[in-house]
Amino acid sequence: MLEIKNLHVKLEEEDKQILKGVDLTIEPGTVHAIMGPNGSGKSTLSYVLSGKGGYEVTDGSARLLDHDLLDMDPEARAAAGLFLAFQYPVEIPGVGNMTFLRTAVNSQRKARGEDELSAAEFLKAVREKAKSLKIDAEMLKRPVNVGFSGGEKKRNEILQMAMLEPKMCILDETDSGLDVDAMKLVSEGVNALRDGKRSFLVITHYQRLLDHIKPDVVHIMSNGRIIKTGGPELALEVEENGYADLLAEAQV
Amino acid sequence: MIAPSKPKLTQAKIDATEARIAAIGTPDVRGWSAEPRSDALARLRAMGLPGARDEYWKFTRPQTLVQPEAPAAAVFHSGEPEVFGDMNRVKIVFVDGVFDPEESDELAPAGVTIERLSQAGSDIHWAKALYGKLETAGQDPVPRPLAALNTWAATDGLLIRVSGKTDKAVSIVYHHRDTASDVMMHHVIKLDDGAELTLLENGPAAARFNKVMEVEVGEGAKFHHVRAQGRDHERRAVTHIFARIKAEALFKSFTLTANGVLTRNECIIEMVGDDAVAHVAGACMGDGDFLHDDTVFVTHDALNCESRQVFKKVLRNGAKGIFQGKILVKPGAQKTDGYQLSQSLLLDGDSEFLAKPELEIYADDVACSHGSTSGAIDEDALFYLRARGVGEAEATNLLTLAFLAQALEEIEDEALRDVLLERLRAWLDRRID
Ligand SMILES: Nc1ncnc2c1ncn2[C@@H]1O[C@H](COP(=O)(O)OP(=O)(O)OP(=O)(O)O)[C@@H](O)[C@H]1O
Ligand SMILES: [Mg+2]
Numbered sequence: 001m002l003e004i005k006n007l008h009v010k011l012e013e014e015d016k017q018i019l020k021g022v023d024l025t026i027e028p029g030t031v032h033a034i035m036g037p038n039g040s041g042k043s044t045l046s047y048v049l050s051g052k053g054g055y056e057v058t059d060g061s062a063r064l065l066d067h068d069l070l071d072m073d074p075e076a077r078a079a080a081g082l083f084l085a086f087q088y089p090v091e092i093p094g095v096g097n098m099t100f101l102r103t104a105v106n107s108q109r110k111a112r113g114e115d116e117l118s119a120a121e122f123l124k125a126v127r128e129k130a131k132s133l134k135i136d137a138e139m140l141k142r143p144v145n146v147g148f149s150g151g152e153k154k155r156n157e158i159l160q161m162a163m164l165e166p167k168m169c170i171l172d173e174t175d176s177g178l179d180v181d182a183m184k185l186v187s188e189g190v191n192a193l194r195d196g197k198r199s200f201l202v203i204t205h206y207q208r209l210l211d212h213i214k215p216d217v218v219h220i221m222s223n224g225r226i227i228k229t230g231g232p233e234l235a236l237e238v239e240e241n242g243y244a245d246l247l248a249e250a251q252v
Numbered sequence: 253m254i255a256p257s258k259p260k261l262t263q264a265k266i267d268a269t270e271a272r273i274a275a276i277g278t279p280d281v282r283g284w285s286a287e288p289r290s291d292a293l294a295r296l297r298a299m300g301l302p303g304a305r306d307e308y309w310k311f312t313r314p315q316t317l318v319q320p321e322a323p324a325a326a327v328f329h330s331g332e333p334e335v336f337g338d339m340n341r342v343k344i345v346f347v348d349g350v351f352d353p354e355e356s357d358e359l360a361p362a363g364v365t366i367e368r369l370s371q372a373g374s375d376i377h378w379a380k381a382l383y384g385k386l387e388t389a390g391q392d393p394v395p396r397p398l399a400a401l402n403t404w405a406a407t408d409g410l411l412i413r414v415s416g417k418t419d420k421a422v423s424i425v426y427h428h429r430d431t432a433s434d435v436m437m438h439h440v441i442k443l444d445d446g447a448e449l450t451l452l453e454n455g456p457a458a459a460r461f462n463k464v465m466e467v468e469v470g471e472g473a474k475f476h477h478v479r480a481q482g483r484d485h486e487r488r489a490v491t492h493i494f495a496r497i498k499a500e501a502l503f504k505s506f507t508l509t510a511n512g513v514l515t516r517n518e519c520i521i522e523m524v525g526d527d528a529v530a531h532v533a534g535a536c537m538g539d540g541d542f543l544h545d546d547t548v549f550v551t552h553d554a555l556n557c558e559s560r561q562v563f564k565k566v567l568r569n570g571a572k573g574i575f576q577g578k579i580l581v582k583p584g585a586q587k588t589d590g591y592q593l594s595q596s597l598l599l600d601g602d603s604e605f606l607a608k609p610e611l612e613i614y615a616d617d618v619a620c621s622h623g624s625t626s627g628a629i630d631e632d633a634l635f636y637l638r639a640r641g642v643g644e645a646e647a648t649n650l651l652t653l654a655f656l657a658q659a660l661e662e663i664e665d666e667a668l669r670d671v672l673l674e675r676l677r678a679w680l681d682r683r684i685d
Binding site: 050051052053073074075077078079084086089090091092093094095099100103104105107108111143144160164 | 631633654655
């Protein structure tokens with residue numbers, strides 16, 4: 001599904017290397033988790049994969065299915081099936097959440113040469129999915145993320161993901177700011193999308209989320225590299241002992 | 253009348269003024285307006301037409317508005333249906349400033365009388381108390397010579413007297429057919445106490461259009477004004493609204509502008525009765541050879557009045573936007589609530605926004621604020637939209653529309669607001685291949 005090779009990324013404006021050779025392969029239908037200390041480059045990886053400006057790829061490659069991701073516009077990557085649930089969802093005053101969702105869904109369908117959803121089909125789908133995420137009609141009418149609580153913003157990300165039905169979903173700290181019940185809702189939302197083909201990359205600091213969304217593979221990222229890869233037990237180890245031992249081990 | 257310590261006019265200014273006066277000749281005038289017109293000519297000669305050195309014209313070059321000949325302006329065919337075509341209205345049509353009886357509706361709504369300035373030949377008329385009078389009051393402290401020129405030489409316009417309430421709007425449509433038309437029109441509108449009127453205006457009007465509108469809003473009366481200035485790329489317009497607002501009255505004016513090499517919209521509001529409300533707003537979209545100037549002057553001369561200015565401009569490809577806005581709170585105008593917001597969205601580095609917001613306050617118990625900002629498109633919002641699959645051009649349009657929509661919110665009537673919003677959306681969408 002996603003194949004990242006030796007990815008090196010620096011800031012465009014500064015001489016600061018952030019990713020220093022990331023290798024990561026995600027098979028269809030699998031769930032991978034990335035953990036790692038603050039500032040290790042997890043969000044940067046997700047941004048670079050989705051095409052955010054301000055970064056320069058100095059080496060390496062990233063492929064999504066048969067697309068060379070790094071050559072594509074962000075909107076083309078999205079249409080090809082990539083989705084990023086933002087660590088910090090953006091507020092857009094003046095653009096209604098519904099308009100935003102409908103424009104997004106139809107833009108992607110158009111880009112793939114599919115028919116646009118009719119207003120009725122769209123409404124039906126949104127209502128259904130919003131309901132299961134406990135997003136009320138009033139929230140759908142408001143401008144995108146404006147005045148949403150932290151948890152509401154994260155649920156709104158998952159609603160977008162559910163509507164867009166991407167192939168490769170990256171979730172950047174979707175669990176941060178969620179209360180216990182919302183965490184369950186969001187996890188159920190994600191699990192509902194697991195269909196044996198769709199893949200997930202879950203960035204998190206806490207094992208708790210991984211109790212709900214069971215990962216197949218866990219990676220530890222530090223200082224712009226993946227320093228260790230293992231099974232779900234790796235997340236438990238981090239939860240118990242922190243990163244010190246892993247970092248020390250990687251130094252050698 | 254005119255600021256006391258007025259400097260002597262330069263010879264160049266006198267020459268420019270006399271050249272314009274000579275080119276117009278002697279307006280064909282009968283009846284009650286003869287006197288206010290000759291007063292206006294004297295006023296005009298005393299202040300002289302604006303020149304590039306005038307402080308009030310430092311951002312907008314007045315040359316093409318002042319010179320005797322109007323620069324030619326091609327007629328633009330948008331192929332769009334008329335913007336207010338579906339509104340419940342009485343339509344009055346002018347073609348290059350000339351009344352078109354065929355295209356105009358005959359009957360005024362109940363409670364409204366409409367006459368044409370050029371037809372009002374009697375010696376006595378209610379409009380005599382206002383024609384040129386509000387304009388004169390608005391000449392202090394800043395002279396507005398192009399308005400005096402208009403009062404002197406306007407060839408037509410409407411005299412609208414409203415004594416009741418009507419849900420039919422009065423809609424003035426200005427067509428532009430002659431590439432060389434040079435038109436001056438002058439409207440006088442009087443709302444009696446408790447009366448209500450919605451006035452719509454749309455269309456490019458002429459190659460060069462000078463329009464004055466004097467409005468008196470009586471006690472407890474409500475005046476709504478919505479205009480869409482025509483899209484002819486090459487047209488020029490200078491417009492003045494002089495409004496006098498009495499106690500507990502409401503005045504709302506909104507202007508949508510797209511295109512036009514030069515537009516200067518002045519709005520001079522005097523709040524003379526307690527508890528009155530005045531809102532003036534505008535949204536404009538400029539591309540390329542485009543200059544749009546909103547110049548507003550609000551005087552608070554009564555207790556507990558609210559004034560609000562909201563102007564939004566989207567500029568690209570070297571377009572230029574200007575805002576000069578002033579709130580003057582006179583001594584004793586306590587509990588004044590004055591608000592002024594002027595923002596521009598610059599879609600590229602070539603475009604320019606110049607703003608001069610001013611507050612002058614002589615009362616101590618007032619709340620006045622002004623904010624003026626100018627910025628590029630929000631990159632984070634743009635990326636967020638693109639990351640969801642929305643193409644760059646469409647995402648930019650969505651954000652642009654959202655920016656302008658905040659000014660359109662100032663229109664009270666939802667149907668009118670939606671009509672303009674739809675029009676804007678269509679204009680923006682057309683830009684995508
Ligand atoms: N645009 C930028 N300008 C300056 N520094 C940046 C920029 N983007 C990322 N960085 C830096 O790169 C490093 C990696 O940041 P990143 O946000 O990817 O970390 P992270 O692993 O997601 O951290 P966290 O767990 O706190 O979310 C940090 O040191 C950060 O300050
Ligand atoms: Mg992060």
